[in-house]
Amino acid sequence: MKTKHFYSILCALSLFCALCVSCSSDEDFFYQDEPRVRLVGEKMWAAGTDSVTFSFVAYPAETVEKTIYVDAQIMGEVADRDRTVNLIVDPQLTTASASQYTVPATVIVPAGQAKGTFPVVLKRDASLEKKGVRLCLKVAESGDFKPGVNEENHITFNWNDILSKPNNWADLEPFFGTYSNVKYRFMLLNLHADDGELSTETMSWAKLNNLKIRFQNALNDYNAAHPGNPLTDENGNLVTF
Numbered sequence: 543m544k545t546k547h548f549y550s551i552l553c554a555l556s557l558f559c560a561l562c563v564s565c566s567s568d569e570d571f572f573y574q575d576e577p578r579v580r581l582v583g584e585k586m587w588a589a590g591t592d593s594v595t596f597s598f599v600a601y602p603a604e605t606v607e608k609t610i611y612v613d614a615q616i617m618g619e620v621a622d623r624d625r626t627v628n629l630i631v632d633p634q635l636t637t638a639s640a641s642q643y644t645v646p647a648t649v650i651v652p653a654g655q656a657k658g659t660f661p662v663v664l665k666r667d668a669s670l671e672k673k674g675v676r677l678c679l680k681v682a683e684s685g686d687f688k689p690g691v692n693e694e695n696h697i698t699f700n701w702n703d704i705l706s707k708p709n710n711w712a713d714l715e716p717f718f719g720t721y722s723n724v725k726y727r728f729m730l731l732n733l734h735a736d737d738g739e740l741s742t743e744t745m746s747w748a749k750l751n752n753l754k755i756r757f758q759n760a761l762n763d764y765n766a767a768h769p770g771n772p773l774t775d776e777n778g779n780l781v782t783f
Contacts, residue, residue: 577618579687580694598703615657625686635678674702713742722775732760
């Protein structure tokens with residue numbers, strides 16, 4: 543009886559292993575037989591996720607759009623000809639209007655390549671200062687490709703131009719005074735790329751004081767360029783440092 547029981551278990555294990563090999567082979571064949579595509583955003587923006595989050599807050603007013611590149615990566619073998627990936631906007635998951643973005647309808651995966659790269663242009667308008675928007679871009683079936691797995695057959699973009707009071711403003715207030723959205727935006731526009739984050743933990747007293755002087759000078763220049771209309775915040779108060 544023990545021998546029969548052992549033999550039954552052995553047979554069951556053998557069948558399980560055979561099924562696993564069969565599934566693996568079927569999957570390999572599936573992707574070779576029906577090439578698929580997944581969408582991957584730039585690492586600095588997407589960080590390995592299926593979404594991109596971006597804010598125009600720290601960019602000067604003349605920056606009215608931001609281009610972010612996306613890779614349409616194939617799941618399968620490369621081909622000796624150019625192939626086309628179709629893209630669609632999911633209206634159920636998109637809150638941005640058509641005027642707030644530009645995306646291509648198709649992207650080419652060049653012959654011998656495993657991906658095709660395409661731009662997505664996020665646009666800036668006044669409405670973004672009050673409410674962010676979302677764009678969901680998906681792979682649609684084409685003559686060359688089918689969409690990839692559900693987790694990677696799309697990419698979502700979230701962007702805004704919304705200011706929020708920094709958590710450490712109590713530490714910054716001795717240098718820059720009472721907080722307002724207008725003041726903070728003005729400060730961000732006059733920061734340099736190598737200044738770093740506004741923080742008493744990472745910036746010395748001298749650095750913060752130098753920034754205060756820089757902001758004061760920039761404010762003087764602004765007010766001189768707008769006689770009779772000095773910079774005023776959202777509360778109707780003159781901006782000062």
